[in-house]
Structure formats: C-alpha cells, structure tokens
Amino acid sequence: MFSKDIGIDLGTANVLIHVKGKGVVLDEPSVVAISPKTKQVLAVGAEAHRMIGRAPGTVETVRPLKDGVIADFDMTEKMLTMFIDRLGVKGFMTKPRILICCPVKVTAVEQKAIQDASLKAGARRVYIEEEPKVAAIGAGMDIYQPSGNMIIDIGGGTTDIAVLSMGGIVTSESVKVAGNTFDRDILQFVKKHERLLIGEMTAELIKKEVGTAFPGTAEKTIDVRGRDLATGLPKGITVTSAQAAEAIRESVRAIVLGARNVLEQTPPELSADIIDRGIMLTGGGALLDGLDKLLTEELKVPVYLAENPLGCVVAGTGIMLDHRRANFQKK
Incomplete structure (x- = not known):
C-alpha cells in the first residue's frame, strides 16, 4: 500500500484531516482521555469529548492545544498518531507527507513543536502553512x-x-x-x-x-x-x-x-x-x-x-495538496 498526502487542520477545538483523493475523512474534537496515574491514552476525539465533565477520578480529559498551538506535546503526538493510524494512510515502507496549519505570528518554537509532533505521529515530511491563507483558499478566494x-x-x-x-x-x-x-x-x-x-x-x-x-x-x-x-x-x-x-x-x-x-x-x-x-x-x-x-x-x-465556515481550512489543505503550488513551502 502506498502512503497518501494528507492535510490537517490542527485546531484548538477540532482536528480535521483531508486525504488526497478522498476528501475530508476525519472531523473529531481535539480531546484526549487519559489515566491520571499511568498517562495511558484511553480515548481520543469524539469518544473522549463525551467524557468531559462526566468521567470519574480514574479518567482525565485533556485538550492538548491551547490558543491554536501545542500546549501538551506528548498528548498532541499521541492524539495525531491515533487519528493517522485510524485512517490507514501509511504504507508498509512509506509514510505520508503532511500539510498542517498554524495561526499567524506563532513563534519558531511553536512551529517546531507542530512539525516535531507531526513527524513523531508518522509523517515523512511536514509542510506548515499559515491558517488564514489556507482558509482563504478553502473559501474560494483567489489570493x-x-x-x-x-x-x-x-x-x-x-x-x-x-x-x-x-x-x-x-x-x-x-x-x-x-x-x-x-x-x-x-x-x-x-x-x-x-x-x-x-x-x-x-x-x-x-x-x-x-x-x-x-x-x-x-x-x-x-x-x-x-x-x-x-x-x-x-x-x-x-x-x-x-x-x-x-x-x-x-x-x-x-x-x-x-x-x-x-x-x-x-x-x-x-x-x-x-x-x-x-x-x-x-x-x-x-x-x-x-x-x-x-x-x-x-x-x-x-x-x-x-459557505462552509468549519471546513474552509481543511478544504484549503486539500486544494494545496492537489495543485502542489510553488508556494507549498516547507518551513
């Protein structure tokens, strides 16, 4: 099986993933449920989101992103890994290329954290683009x-x-x-x-x-x-x-x-x-x-x-992956 290029809208509230040739294949809340003692991941996404405010003391719900950037590196990496594994986009000998978005004016350290988390989650190469630019493309604007x-x-x-x-x-x-x-x-x-x-x-x-x-x-x-x-x-x-x-x-x-x-x-x-x-x-x-x-x-x-406010960023990643423009630049 060959790897697929994927685009990720890594949001504070939701993670959306676009797989080239398939469209948007994942839309889940950015939430991880863990065991406070062992730090073992019990659930991610919608399943973890349902536990917010309702879980016993043996379960802790974590939002690993804050203000559009990574607040908990380990939890972000585990969440991304589980989402990507669920999609089956990794080949036997290959890994996917990932285009991922970040807010404007994030620091170099914050960009590096996003890139490192994506690489550890199974990416072969990571491209980072600024979110408003990708959202504008996804909204149909000719920028x-x-x-x-x-x-x-x-x-x-x-x-x-x-x-x-x-x-x-x-x-x-x-x-x-x-x-x-x-x-x-x-x-x-x-x-x-x-x-x-x-x-x-x-x-x-x-x-x-x-x-x-x-x-x-x-x-x-x-x-x-x-x-x-x-x-x-x-x-x-x-x-x-x-x-x-x-x-x-x-x-x-x-x-x-x-x-x-x-x-x-x-x-x-x-x-x-x-x-x-x-x-x-x-x-x-x-x-x-x-x-x-x-x-x-x-x-x-x-x-x-x-027309689809929630899906503009992830749609933009799909357009950029499909056209592979010259400005698809690795940071």
Missing part, C-alpha cells in the same frame, strides 16, 4: 492575483485576521479570543449572575442555541441545569439570548478591534479592493449568530459568511 482579499478566521482558540495579495499575507493579526473564549464567558456569566455552576459543554450549548453578537433581533431562550452555588443542589434556569450577548460582548469587541487594526495597516490600494470584495468570515466561531452583521456595521465593509 494569487495582485488584489486585496481580507479574511477573518475564528477558530476555537484564536482569531486570525489577514489581508492577502499575490499569494502572501500583507498585514495580519492573531487575537487570542475565539469560540472557546465565548464558552468561558458564558460559563462565568451564569456563575456570577445566576449563582449557578455549569459545565463547559452546557456553556457551549448555550452559545450555539441562543448566543448572538447582534442583540435586538429575535429573542431566544434555553433551559439549562447545573449546581446551585448557594445550596449545592441541582437547579435549572432559563438563559436568554440577551444574557448570552452580554456575556460575550467584550470578547466580540476584541475581534472587532483586531479587524480594525489590520484594516488600518493595509495599503490604500488593497483597502479599495477590500471595499469592493468584502471580508470573508470563516471558522467555527464565525457561526455565532449575527457576527457578520455586527462586523459589517462596525467596519463599514461588507462581511460575508463562508
């Missing part, structure tokens, strides 16, 4: 022409904002505020204002069901349960979209300010192109209700949600 294209890629750990032209990044900023930050904001808001302790999965559910960046539209509610901080007993409350909007307001503001900073640093000719073309919004965090409307209002530039 190789001498014209300005702007993208805001909101993942789980970071929001990468970039202006691209002629295949390269002209101006960019990485904001350590994204989908997971919204979850933490909601969790803390409910704890502070409702005196109720909820888990991160409940906070994520609130974000998905009633979360909004643009309050004032249709009001939604959701019933959730947790532990009453006063009595220690189980309790249920109703959370409204207005409360969710208030909880995440400051984090959304940080993304708006990051986008403004990038626009202010953009050369005038490219700024004119962006006004004509608009800004593309990608990543799982882009699915937050009303975020495109809020950004359009704040930036005075049309902002469009990509």
Whole structure:
C-alpha cells in the first residue's frame, strides 16, 4: 500500500484531516482521555469529548492545544498518531507527507513543536502553512492575483485576521479570543449572575442555541441545569439570548478591534479592493449568530459568511495538496 498526502487542520477545538483523493475523512474534537496515574491514552476525539465533565477520578480529559498551538506535546503526538493510524494512510515502507496549519505570528518554537509532533505521529515530511491563507483558499478566494482579499478566521482558540495579495499575507493579526473564549464567558456569566455552576459543554450549548453578537433581533431562550452555588443542589434556569450577548460582548469587541487594526495597516490600494470584495468570515466561531452583521456595521465593509465556515481550512489543505503550488513551502 502506498502512503497518501494528507492535510490537517490542527485546531484548538477540532482536528480535521483531508486525504488526497478522498476528501475530508476525519472531523473529531481535539480531546484526549487519559489515566491520571499511568498517562495511558484511553480515548481520543469524539469518544473522549463525551467524557468531559462526566468521567470519574480514574479518567482525565485533556485538550492538548491551547490558543491554536501545542500546549501538551506528548498528548498532541499521541492524539495525531491515533487519528493517522485510524485512517490507514501509511504504507508498509512509506509514510505520508503532511500539510498542517498554524495561526499567524506563532513563534519558531511553536512551529517546531507542530512539525516535531507531526513527524513523531508518522509523517515523512511536514509542510506548515499559515491558517488564514489556507482558509482563504478553502473559501474560494483567489489570493494569487495582485488584489486585496481580507479574511477573518475564528477558530476555537484564536482569531486570525489577514489581508492577502499575490499569494502572501500583507498585514495580519492573531487575537487570542475565539469560540472557546465565548464558552468561558458564558460559563462565568451564569456563575456570577445566576449563582449557578455549569459545565463547559452546557456553556457551549448555550452559545450555539441562543448566543448572538447582534442583540435586538429575535429573542431566544434555553433551559439549562447545573449546581446551585448557594445550596449545592441541582437547579435549572432559563438563559436568554440577551444574557448570552452580554456575556460575550467584550470578547466580540476584541475581534472587532483586531479587524480594525489590520484594516488600518493595509495599503490604500488593497483597502479599495477590500471595499469592493468584502471580508470573508470563516471558522467555527464565525457561526455565532449575527457576527457578520455586527462586523459589517462596525467596519463599514461588507462581511460575508463562508459557505462552509468549519471546513474552509481543511478544504484549503486539500486544494494545496492537489495543485502542489510553488508556494507549498516547507518551513
């Protein structure tokens, strides 16, 4: 069996893998379940994610990536190894080439950690590309022409904002505020204002069901349960979209300010192109209700949600693998 070239979107919240000739073959949460005593891996991906907040003391759930980069090298390596082994992309005598994405402005040490983890997981050669560039390609933007294209890629750990032209990044900023930050904001808001302790999965559910960046539209509610901080007993409350909007307001503001900073640093000719073309919004965090409307209002530039925001990065790795462009450059 021959090895296959694969593209990996190594995200803080999810890992997506594209195998050349097959498309996206894996989409799993970036979670590892281990035994705290032996550090033995018990489960990865969706199986491990189901254990968050529900596992006994003999099981610990770990998110090995934080803010888009590796926080736990050993766990990242084990997670990648298990995912890659599951796909059967390694040949008897060969290993796959891997294109993997990282946030903009990561350090050389952080890039080296991503490369080393991929090599130890079974890669023959590792290529690293910046995430907004790959996301733009996956979203269908033609970034190789001498014209300005702007993208805001909101993942789980970071929001990468970039202006691209002629295949390269002209101006960019990485904001350590994204989908997971919204979850933490909601969790803390409910704890502070409702005196109720909820888990991160409940906070994520609130974000998905009633979360909004643009309050004032249709009001939604959701019933959730947790532990009453006063009595220690189980309790249920109703959370409204207005409360969710208030909880995440400051984090959304940080993304708006990051986008403004990038626009202010953009050369005038490219700024004119962006006004004509608009800004593309990608990543799982882009699915937050009303975020495109809020950004359009704040930036005075049309902002469009990509057709498949969650899959743009991994789709971009597939396009780059298929075309093997000259800028498919090993770092």
